Amino acid sequence: MSEQGIKPTVKDKILEAIKSKQVRIKPRWHFIVKSLLVATGLIFAFLASIFLISFTLFNLRLSGALFLPVFGFRGWRILLTSLPWLIIGLSILLLVITEILAKNYTPVYRKPILLSVAAIIILALISSFVLYATPMHQRLFDYSRDQKIPITGPLYRHYGMMRPSEFTPGTITLFINNDFRILTPLQEIFLVKTSAETIFPRGRELLVGDMVMVIGRKEDGTIFALGIRKFRGEEFRQHMPGPRY
Amino acid sequence: MVKTTTGMLKIIPEKVYENDRELVKYGSDEDIARAVQSGDISAFEVLIHRYEEKINRYILRILPDFEEAQDLLQETFMKVYVNINSFDVKRRFSPWIYRIAHNEVINRVRQKSREMISPFDLDTFLPMSLKEGVMNKADDIKLTSAELNKCMGKLEVKYREPLLFFYIEELSYNDISDILRIPVSTVGVRIKRGKDMLKRICKEMGYEL
Numbered sequence: 139m140s141e142q143g144i145k146p147t148v149k150d151k152i153l154e155a156i157k158s159k160q161v162r163i164k165p166r167w168h169f170i171v172k173s174l175l176v177a178t179g180l181i182f183a184f185l186a187s188i189f190l191i192s193f194t195l196f197n198l199r200l201s202g203a204l205f206l207p208v209f210g211f212r213g214w215r216i217l218l219t220s221l222p223w224l225i226i227g228l229s230i231l232l233l234v235i236t237e238i239l240a241k242n243y244t245p246v247y248r249k250p251i252l253l254s255v256a257a258i259i260i261l262a263l264i265s266s267f268v269l270y271a272t273p274m275h276q277r278l279f280d281y282s283r284d285q286k287i288p289i290t291g292p293l294y295r296h297y298g299m300m301r302p303s304e305f306t307p308g309t310i311t312l313f314i315n316n317d318f319r320i321l322t323p324l325q326e327i328f329l330v331k332t333s334a335e336t337i338f339p340r341g342r343e344l345l346v347g348d349m350v351m352v353i354g355r356k357e358d359g360t361i362f363a364l365g366i367r368k369f370r371g372e373e374f375r376q377h378m379p380g381p382r383y
Numbered sequence: 384m385v386k387t388t389t390g391m392l393k394i395i396p397e398k399v400y401e402n403d404r405e406l407v408k409y410g411s412d413e414d415i416a417r418a419v420q421s422g423d424i425s426a427f428e429v430l431i432h433r434y435e436e437k438i439n440r441y442i443l444r445i446l447p448d449f450e451e452a453q454d455l456l457q458e459t460f461m462k463v464y465v466n467i468n469s470f471d472v473k474r475r476f477s478p479w480i481y482r483i484a485h486n487e488v489i490n491r492v493r494q495k496s497r498e499m500i501s502p503f504d505l506d507t508f509l510p511m512s513l514k515e516g517v518m519n520k521a522d523d524i525k526l527t528s529a530e531l532n533k534c535m536g537k538l539e540v541k542y543r544e545p546l547l548f549f550y551i552e553e554l555s556y557n558d559i560s561d562i563l564r565i566p567v568s569t570v571g572v573r574i575k576r577g578k579d580m581l582k583r584i585c586k587e588m589g590y591e592l
Contacts, residue, residue, distance in 0.1 A: 148435070148453050148457050148460075149428075149432075149435060151457055152431060152457060152460045152464070153424070153427075153428060153431075155461065156424055156464060157424065163419075163420075163422075163464060163465060163467055163468055164465055164466060164468055164469075165468065166468040168468070169468055169469040172469075241564070247565070247566070248560050248566055248567050249510075249566055249567075250508060250509055250566045250568060250569070252508050252509055252510065
């Protein structure tokens with residue numbers, strides 16, 4: 139292979155194409171719009187992922203699923219199966235889009251992907267926890283129940299009003315022999331049937347007015363309890379801010 | 384012959400002198416690019432003059448087909464002209480034009496050979512600790528151009544490009560990072576690995592690097 143010089147015709151062809159206006163310079167606004175679109179897409183993807191991650195946390199708190207790990211391995215299993223995977227998948231997709239769009243910027247592509255990915259994830263998680271700590275989701279949920287928000291309304295109604303099949307939070311309202319009734323945050327009444335297999339909270343006597351989390355399958359207004367855990371009132375109220383008792 | 388600051392006379396190679404004269408007359412690449420952005424076609428001619436040889440050399444080392452290289456060279460300059468308004472004159476022009484040439488070349492390589500040139504590579508994921516100072520340009524490759532090209536042709540494109548930019552075009556790690564859109568540390572790693580591979584290839588072919 140030799141390094142041959144350029145044929146003069148190439149330069150002539152280029153200049154000829156320019157002079158005959160076969161090729162034209164794209165206007166500056168074209169690139170400004172393109173840059174704005176990338177920046178807007180980046181910001182939108184990042185904010186949307188923050189919204190969805192914090193919504194997932196809110197949803198877990200609202201359903202009481204955040205308390206499931208106290209049931210040990212079984213609780214973790216139920217927690218994993220009751221996570222809103224569609225929302226989580228969408229959040230991950232949005233974070234991937236954020237990373238791809240961020241790669242257009244020099245400080246990002248000059249660093250290893252692992253660092254930029256880690257930075258984006260950490261930033262998104264911190265921001266999500268901050269957003270989760272604000273009353274925004276609670277207010278949106280309240281408004282959505284009254285159908286005041288057209289866009290996010292369906293999201294809050296669908297996930298906020300979902301009845302988990304394997305666990306139920308509630309307040310004890312009445313004892314019937316070894317069984318008891320609970321009132322859930324969604325104002326539903328269930329009869330909790332206990333058996334020899336039911337694991338009760340150790341050293342804690344259950345009383346009317348106690349706030350509990352019950353795991354076990356539901357059938358026609360009855361929960362066949364596999365495990366019951368009691369929560370302190372303040373702790374429970376703090377974690378169950380949505381539907382009123 | 385020019386007078387240096389110490390008053391001594393120094394002989395400057397004709398080509399360097401010519402480049403200096405051109406620089407004085409037309410200014411830096413960025414100045415010329417600004418002129419092209421303002422619609423000065425003759426300024427674009429100066430850019431072609433400055434870069435045609437470099438870009439052609441780069442293309443030929445990736446795609447050693449003269450006709451094809453000419454075609455890609457033309458495409459590259461057309462794209463440079465069409466997209467000149469996307470160039471930020473506060474930045475360096477050479478990485479920008481090489482970036483366009485790189486895109487053209489890689490697209491053609493993908494079409495032609497179906498060689499897997501993935502934008503995602505493990506060495507772009509993990510942080511590497513190689514510093515630019517580790518690689519020494521003075522520790523040079525002592526082969527003739529023809530011999531070097533024979534060896535280079537056997538090297539994977541992902542290693543060939545950083546080596547070309549670093550040793551032949553004498554660009555910095557940051558510039559190469561801007562052209563290839565890979566982390567700066569990855570540039571260092573690829574240069575080092577590429578050089579080691581090149582040594583091995585040359586040895587196998589009977590050349591001493």
